[in-house]
Amino acid sequence: MCRDNSISNCVGCRPSNLVDARFVLKSCAVHIRNQGKQRQLLRSPFLLAVVGVVLGAVGFTQFNTPLRSIALFASPTPTFTKTFTPTRTPTHTATATFTRTPTRTFTPTRTHSPTATATHTATARATHTPAATEIPTDTTTPAPIVRDVRVPILMYHHVGDVPPDADAVRKALTVSQERFEEQMKFIAEQGYTTIRIADLMNHLQTGAPLPEKPILLTFDDGYDNNYTNVFPTLKDHGFVGTFFVIGAPTDYGSPGYLRWEQILEMYENGMEFGNHSLTHRYNLGTTRNSTQDAEIKRAHKLMVDHLPNWTPIFSYPSGSYNQYSLNLLRELGYIAAVTTKQGTYQSSEQPYELRRIRIRGEWNMAQFLYWFNYWSGNSADSTQ
Numbered sequence: 001m002c003r004d005n006s007i008s009n010c011v012g013c014r015p016s017n018l019v020d021a022r023f024v025l026k027s028c029a030v031h032i033r034n035q036g037k038q039r040q041l042l043r044s045p046f047l048l049a050v051v052g053v054v055l056g057a058v059g060f061t062q063f064n065t066p067l068r069s070i071a072l073f074a075s076p077t078p079t080f081t082k083t084f085t086p087t088r089t090p091t092h093t094a095t096a097t098f099t100r101t102p103t104r105t106f107t108p109t110r111t112h113s114p115t116a117t118a119t120h121t122a123t124a125r126a127t128h129t130p131a132a133t134e135i136p137t138d139t140t141t142p143a144p145i146v147r148d149v150r151v152p153i154l155m156y157h158h159v160g161d162v163p164p165d166a167d168a169v170r171k172a173l174t175v176s177q178e179r180f181e182e183q184m185k186f187i188a189e190q191g192y193t194t195i196r197i198a199d200l201m202n203h204l205q206t207g208a209p210l211p212e213k214p215i216l217l218t219f220d221d222g223y224d225n226n227y228t229n230v231f232p233t234l235k236d237h238g239f240v241g242t243f244f245v246i247g248a249p250t251d252y253g254s255p256g257y258l259r260w261e262q263i264l265e266m267y268e269n270g271m272e273f274g275n276h277s278l279t280h281r282y283n284l285g286t287t288r289n290s291t292q293d294a295e296i297k298r299a300h301k302l303m304v305d306h307l308p309n310w311t312p313i314f315s316y317p318s319g320s321y322n323q324y325s326l327n328l329l330r331e332l333g334y335i336a337a338v339t340t341k342q343g344t345y346q347s348s349e350q351p352y353e354l355r356r357i358r359i360r361g362e363w364n365m366a367q368f369l370y371w372f373n374y375w376s377g378n379s380a381d382s383t384q
């Protein structure tokens, strides 16, 4: 047997080695038999197929068409198919990977959307918080604070000529046109600024500033001379006035009283209007509650029906009222009521008991100045 069982080291393949002829012959016989098996292997179809595959591969990659044809002829078809199929498989896998990529890109977009929504919600809440904080501040601040101020509220009725047959009451309630204009001129020259009751109450309830020398001009009963005589004079001075009308005669169109169209014209020109009861026949402070209800509520409805966005204010007929009157006005949403109490002291604690200065028709200008200064220039009226 060959020493290391390889042909290259076999002494039979190297004839120069003649040390052991018997061993050489034996070894050569083994190799001769092995070489014969190798030759048979070379001739077998398997070997031919392997050679064909090699030649075909070389022909495809390196050489021209004739050589490729030889390789195709020499190599069996199944071998070529197996080699080509795996090449397509990775290509298909790559396509699948490419399809997944945009899907992953879309997913972050969804993640971004909820993030933006959450940020917006937080911003909206942050903006809303200070607004909510302001509301309770405004609501709670005026309640515990008591404000008072000295503001003259002049009380007029008729302005014009006194009828020839006028009694003392009518004369007292009537200021002549000439004297009225004289009084308005005095107020303007003294630097007073006319305001409405709504302005006064806004100051008392919220602390809103008033002009330096505020004054109010009020006219009770709603006589038609308030339109013909008072309204033009006030417009000449740029003044505003407050007019309290009696519901029934106004609504019936009774002679001597303002008509709704006149009231509306004055109202639209900045004049303020208030409720002075339905008939002016009852002293509210001594009458039955049901009568107060009728006198105040029915006149109230007339005002609401005729004056858009009307702010409810009231003037007690003959200055008479009681606790039921005050409660009823509060329930109906009135912001204020004027009395016939003499004085200029006005308080946020008594919004339904504002004080006034009655201007009497028989006064000359000297008397007007005396009483005007008496009530508005000192603390003559009580604060109780």
Ligand SMILES: [Zn+2]
Binding pocket: 220, 221, 276, 280, 316, 317, 318
């Ligand atoms: Zn009256």
